[in-house]
Amino acid sequence: MSDTPSSIRRSLFLHAPIRRGPRVVLRQMLELVDDDTPPDGPDGPVAVLERGLAHLLGKQAALFFPSGTMAQQVALRVHADRRGRRAFAAHPQSHLDVWEEQGYNAVHGLWLRRTGDPHELMTAGDLAAAAGEPLAAAVWELPQRDLGGLLPEWAELCEQVGLVRATGAAAHLDGARLWEAQTYYRRPFDEIAALFDTVYVSLYKSLQGVRGAVLAADTETVQAAQVWRQRLGGGIRDAWPLALAALVHLDTLAERMPAYREHAIAIAAAINADGAARAHPDPPQTPMFHIHLPAPKRAVERAGAELLAEHGIQLWGRVRTVPDPSRCSFEVSVGENAMEFTPDEVAALLRDLLTRAGPD
Structure with missing residues (x-):
């Protein structure tokens, strides 16, 4: 069967x-709109979602993407172009490498410095070794899905980010499951996000939306990311259904x-x-x-x-x-x-x- x-x-x-069928999702979405809800513009669902996540994460701005794959590759591209470096560090089980056909290299000419043991969390020592090559950025996946949802302790995470930042590299958070991570750290979302230059969150994992992602950062980085989103075909019109589906649980998750x-x-x-x-x-x-x-x-x-x-x-x-x-x-x-x-x-x-x- x-x-x-x-x-x-x-x-x-x-x-x-059972909870993701079209009729179920559409009923939930209808509860958030009325006859005056615009499809786009500053009061449309996409803009409302972007502002809501920027506020939650304590960032100046946020940008909707049709997929997390595109959002994360764009974040790394912007960091690489800004620093004139093409390498980034990430755990060997990083989603960017395992599930995305090495798009960071095929599309953006970046290369990955696989950092740490595939079956253990990345450590400060692993990152120190990786920093022997000038890095554009380092990526942390919190929690580490393919390790069973493991997380570094807060003090260790802060040490790791500080080490990377000291080399001039950016810190990027793969926060697809940031809501899960927050239950362990028990710190405000904006305090967690403040460690990182850029933060990606998924709209369909914890939030149980349909598809899509949001990248949050400072205004200048988001503006650069918006250019790359358009170049990659991600500046889609009428994205309001994807944003609206994510808004269903944003305030209650x-x-x-x-x-x-x-x-x-x-x-x-x-x-x-x-x-x-x-x-x-x-x-x-x-x-x-x-x-x-x-x-x-x-x-x-x-x-x-x-x-x-x-x-x-x-x-x-x-x-x-x-x-x-x-x-x-x-x-x-x-x-x-x-x-x-x-x-x-x-x-x-x-x-x-x-x-x-x-x-x-």
Whole structure:
């Protein structure tokens, strides 16, 4: 049975279609507009969103982009052109490198200095070594998705940013999941963002919008980014539906996030106490963590399809391989979907899943 809204009744997966169908999203958007809402201009949804995020992040200006891929590449391009340097540092698991076909190089002529161990957080020592080559910028992904939502401690993050800035390089925040990170740091968003020259946030991850991104920075940087957005075809007209979908949760997400984090901690604790599977980190630092399973990917996917067909329960968006072919993992990002599952229920579902997986 396919993973369609009709087949999925409940899901641990944050972006399951049960809360993202067109009718659901459109009803939410309609509650924010009336007959006098303009599609564009200073009172249109895009401008309202840009001002709202600039204020939240304590930046002079913010700019809408149709994708985070474009927003982050543009930020790095502006930093590189301004400094006359073409290299930037980022963790080996950076989204910019792993998921974007090295667009930073193919489109902008930049190159990446992979910094740190692929399976551990980037350290000040890693960045000091990378700074042996003049850098245009360094990128921090907070939290580090492919490491299970890990974050450096606040003092260490400040040390790392200070080290990079001392070399004349810019500090850029991949804040696609900044709302999750804030639940751990427990500092105002503008205090976190103040560490960085440029900050990117996703409109469809934590905010559960449709698509799109916003880049926040000082006015001069945003003006330069706007030129590159136009050159890359991102200055689209009638972007108001994407902005409006993000505005649905902008004012309410932060107040719900601590509960999501506490529920993630409780689920992870139940999984680890049960022992059939393993949750990492233990405990989670954010509402995000990984579940590691002692069974191969193909067998787990088959078992998951059975659970979905029999009970309408979806456990993941995708299953990931790991170096050990007898094991695999998947990501949990706690939001409204996962709040419908008790911690013990999740542990029991995983035990059922592994029983079904059996020998591949």
